[in-house]
Amino acid sequence: MVKESKAEREVSVGLEELWQVLSKPKDLAAISMKAVPDQIKDMQVIEGDGGVGTIILFVPSSVSGLSDASYKEKVTEIDETRHEVAFEYVEGGFLKRGFSYFKIGAQLCAKGENQTEVILKISYESENDEETTQFLINKAQTAALNFFNNVGNYLSNDA
Numbered sequence: 001m002v003k004e005s006k007a008e009r010e011v012s013v014g015l016e017e018l019w020q021v022l023s024k025p026k027d028l029a030a031i032s033m034k035a036v037p038d039q040i041k042d043m044q045v046i047e048g049d050g051g052v053g054t055i056i057l058f059v060p061s062s063v064s065g066l067s068d069a070s071y072k073e074k075v076t077e078i079d080e081t082r083h084e085v086a087f088e089y090v091e092g093g094f095l096k097r098g099f100s101y102f103k104i105g106a107q108l109c110a111k112g113e114n115q116t117e118v119i120l121k122i123s124y125e126s127e128n129d130e131e132t133t134q135f136l137i138n139k140a141q142t143a144a145l146n147f148f149n150n151v152g153n154y155l156s157n158d159a
Contacts, residue, residue, distance in 0.1 A: 002123050003123070003124055003125070003126075004123050005122045005124075006119065006120065006122075007141045007144075007145060008117055008120065009148060010111055010116065011115070011117075011149050012114060012153065013116060013156045014110070014113060014114050014115075014116065015109070015110040015116045017155050017156075018108055018116050018152060021151065021155065022151075023080070023083075025045050025050045025054050025056055026045050026050050029045055029056065031154065034154060035150050035151045035154035035155075036146075036147055036150045038061055039061055039143065040060060040061055041061045042057075042059040043056060043057070046072070051075065053074065054074070054075040055074050056072065056087070057070060057071075057072050058070060058072070058073065069093065070092055071091060071092030071094075071095070072089070072093075073089055073104075074087065074090045075087055076088045082107060083107060083108040086106075087103065088102070094124070094136065098128035099126050099127070099128075100127060102122070102125075102140075103122070104140070104144055105123070106121070106144075107119045107121075118148045120141060122144075
């Protein structure tokens with residue numbers, strides 16, 4: 001059975017600026033390595049044109065402690081109207097850590113001219129015990145929210 005976990009954070013960048021990067025995987029890949037070098041060593045679009053169905057290869061930074069754990073995600077949703085995107089793991093990552101299904105979605109909501117609320121939703125199926133599952137979900141939420149925060153900071157400082 002698919003379960004969900006939600007979290008949110010405000011980031012210091014305008015909605016449109018963040019959306020322009022988040023909704024275009026090729027732009028996201030280019031900026032991510034600069035904005036979050038402690039999390040991502042390499043990020044490449046390896047299949048697709050950047051729309052739904054695009055496959056992205058992530059290589060974590062050695063600083064993250066997961067440098068040997070590359071993984072692939074597929075873009076499963078890009079909703080321009082609701083400012084929502086979703087990425088489903090298709091190889092490696094959480095699928096090697098006891099999850100049979102793992103998807104991270106984000107919706108962006110304007111909170112002001114230079115403030116955006118990121119509403120994060122993780123959908124998952126886990127074969128782990130509840131304690132291990134919750135530990136890994138919390139870790140994923142923290143990493144994802146830090147990612148959005150750091151990308152927001154990068155964009156606002158780079159502007």
